[in-house]
Amino acid sequence: MVRHMTTNGGFEPVFCTVVPPHVLDRLARHDDPALSGPARRTLVRDSELRGRRRVTTEFALASAPLAKAPSDQPLRTVYDAGHGTALPGTKVRGEGDDPGRDATVNRAYSGLGATFELFLKAYGRHSIDGDGLPLDATVHYDEDYNNAFWNGEQMVFGDGDGEIFLDFTIPIDVIGHELTHGVTQYTANLTYYGQPGALNESMSDVFGSLIKQYTLGQTAAEADWLIGAGLLAPGVTGKALRSMKEPGSAYDDDVLGKDPQPATMDDYVRTGRDNGGVHINSGIPNHAFYLAATALGGNAWERAGQIWFDVLTGGELPDRAMFTDFASLTVKAARERFGDAGDEFRAVAKAWEQVGVRIP
Amino acid sequence: MRIQVRRTGGFAGIERHAEVDTAGRPDAEEWRALAEGALASGRGTPPAGVPDGFGYEITVDGRTVYCADPRLTDEQRALVSRVLKEGA
Numbered sequence: 049m050v051r052h053m054t055t056n057g058g059f060e061p062v063f064c065t066v067v068p069p070h071v072l073d074r075l076a077r078h079d080d081p082a083l084s085g086p087a088r089r090t091l092v093r094d095s096e097l098r099g100r101r102r103v104t105t106e107f108a109l110a111s112a113p114l115a116k117a118p119s120d121q122p123l124r125t126v127y128d129a130g131h132g133t134a135l136p137g138t139k140v141r142g143e144g145d146d147p148g149r150d151a152t153v154n155r156a157y158s159g160l161g162a163t164f165e166l167f168l169k170a171y172g173r174h175s176i177d178g179d180g181l182p183l184d185a186t187v188h189y190d191e192d193y194n195n196a197f198w199n200g201e202q203m204v205f206g207d208g209d210g211e212i213f214l215d216f217t218i219p220i221d222v223i224g225h226e227l228t229h230g231v232t233q234y235t236a237n238l239t240y241y242g243q244p245g246a247l248n249e250s251m252s253d254v255f256g257s258l259i260k261q262y263t264l265g266q267t268a269a270e271a272d273w274l275i276g277a278g279l280l281a282p283g284v285t286g287k288a289l290r291s292m293k294e295p296g297s298a299y300d301d302d303v304l305g306k307d308p309q310p311a312t313m314d315d316y317v318r319t320g321r322d323n324g325g326v327h328i329n330s331g332i333p334n335h336a337f338y339l340a341a342t343a344l345g346g347n348a349w350e351r352a353g354q355i356w357f358d359v360l361t362g363g364e365l366p367d368r369a370m371f372t373d374f375a376s377l378t379v380k381a382a383r384e385r386f387g388d389a390g391d392e393f394r395a396v397a398k399a400w401e402q403v404g405v406r407i408p
Numbered sequence: 409m410r411i412q413v414r415r416t417g418g419f420a421g422i423e424r425h426a427e428v429d430t431a432g433r434p435d436a437e438e439w440r441a442l443a444e445g446a447l448a449s450g451r452g453t454p455p456a457g458v459p460d461g462f463g464y465e466i467t468v469d470g471r472t473v474y475c476a477d478p479r480l481t482d483e484q485r486a487l488v489s490r491v492l493k494e495g496a
Contacts, residue, residue: 133478133485191489195418197460199478213420222419229459240459248459276420289420304422323463327421 118180122164126156127186129204136186136202152217156185156205159223159259166224166255166262167231170349171357176230178361183227187217196222198229211281212303218278219288224259225252225275236365243370245326250333251360257292258349268341268348274298292338295331311335313371313404332403333371339399340378344391351392355382375400376407409436411443413491414465417457426495442490443468445483450475464488 122143128150129137140153147154160183167173175181184202193206196216203226205216216222229252232238238248253275261271275298276289286299286307295309309331310316316332319325341352358381359365365377378400382393400407412427430436446466450473457463457476464475466487475484 133480135478190485194420195460195462195477197419197458197462197477199458199461204478216419225419226460233459240456252459308421321416321423322421323417323457327417327419 118174118178120168120174122161122175123180123182124157124160124164125182125184126153126160127184128153129186129189131188131191131207133190135189135199135204136184137188150187152187152205152207152215155215155217155220156187156203156223159217159220160185160203160227162220162263163224163227163259166259166349170258170262170353171361173231173357173361176227177234181230181234185223196226198226198233200233203227208279208281212284213279214281216279219260219276220263221253221256221260221275221277222279223256225256228252228255231255232360235361236359236369237367238365239368240323240326242324242326243329244366244368245323246329247333247369247371247374249326249330250337251356253290253292253330253334254337254353254356258353261347262349267346268352269345271348273338290327290331290334292334295335309334311403332405333374336375336399336403336405339402340396343395343399351386352396354385355392355396358385371405372407375405379407409440409443410467410469411439411487411491411495412465412467413488413495414467415488415492416463416465417460418462419460424492426492428491428495442483442487446475446481446487447471447473449481449484455479 124143125139126141127137128140129135140150141148141157164175164183167175175183185205186202187205189204189206192209194208194213196203196205203223208214208216229248232248232251238244240248256275257271257273273293274288274291277287279289280286280299284299284304285301286304288298290307290309291298295311296307298307300306308317308328310329311331313332317325317328319328322328337352337356341348344351355378359374359377362381366373379393379397382396386392397407409430410427411430413425415424428439430439433439447468450466452473454463454474455476458478461477464484466473466475466484
């Protein structure tokens with residue numbers, strides 16, 4: 049068995065899926081780094097693909113470092129699309145470079161750093177893939193572009209049209225939101241449609257908001273729980289794009305219409321548009337997180353955030369998870385992480401009950 | 409020629425819709441070329457797209473195709489931009 053695993057002419061040993069996981073587990077614990085290193089990397093990669101956190105916590109963090117341990121520093125690059133749509137565009141700021149004159153570039157760079165820091169300091173995760181993935185962002189995408197998105201490899205930010213939306217790099221939670229789509233892609237990989245899609249969106253809002261709270265040093269009671277505050281142009285009647293505290297209350301405007309988010313299952317919106325309402329029904333799990341975090345008090349990223357992170361990255365969340373699947377796993381994760389005697393699992397269970405998501 | 413564009417999704421999840429009737433317009437020929445190009449490279453069903461990416465539904469005289477950011481052809485991008493900007 050071991051013979052097949054040794055290095056061969058300088059090539060990286062290949063562990064195919066034919067190697068049973070329990071064998072990889074044993075090898076990963078081996079004292080010889082030539083054996084344990086590749087086995088660990090395979091397990092980690094496998095875990096990323098299937099969204100399993102277990103191996104990274106057991107091996108990568110707890111025992112000997114990987115052959116090439118990911119850095120505790122981010123590796124950021126900001127590009128300028130020059131109002132075109134070719135990606136990534138022209139490199140305008142690399143890691144360690146001094147700030148330039150373009151505030152948009154500087155905000156993107158800082159936001160990438162803040163996101164990297166929350167995931168590392170609060171949860172021990174190295175970048176969005178857990179293995180130090182470089183963080184790339186393109187700003188000034190297209191003309192008057194009213195959007196920001198994650199394209200599977202990098203973030204893309206529009207400048208807004210100035211009439212409805214301002215520059216999408218303004219709210220730090222928007223930057224965190226986009227990068228969290230990357231974390232989700234590398235972990236639970238929630239399908240971007242219907243309830244799993246709304247959970248995917250909610251993960252991005254939850255961690256986007258936590259990145260803002262962590263950066264500002266705000267407790268759950270102090271936070272505004274808004275997504276996209278500062279993004280709406282002055283003439284628009286609204287305070288943000290979404291409210292986790294009070295879904296449905298973020299804006300009510302002649303041009304934009306009214307914030308359509310429900311807070312509970314009673315108002316769940318069935319629609320085929322917006323990938324089955326991913327930006328609409330995310331209000332329900334968003335509100336559950338808000339309720340759990342404020343019931344627990346203190347810094348939201350510490351307990352409520354940890355529980356949500358454990359579920360997102362823990363390997364048990366199916367890519368087609370429904371709200372009830374996610375809710376059950378948060379209660380389980382709360383018990384596992386904080387014990388049966390703690391307030392945590394009760395607060396989490398009550399939050400789901402309040403939004404009408406039943407836990408079987 | 410009646411050209412309709414519906415844009416859904418995006419970070420904000422706010423839908424926009426606009427249409428242009430090219431009949432009698434001096435630039436009708438330009439619109440026609442753009443619309444035909446956009447239709448030719450469109451898909452019959454909505455593509456998966458990317459998280460927070462816009463999805464577009466383009467309807468030209470009753471025929472509908474779909475496309476999604478960031479993978480739009482130049483004609484599709486030019487058409488949806490113009491219709492959403494100039495259309496009613």
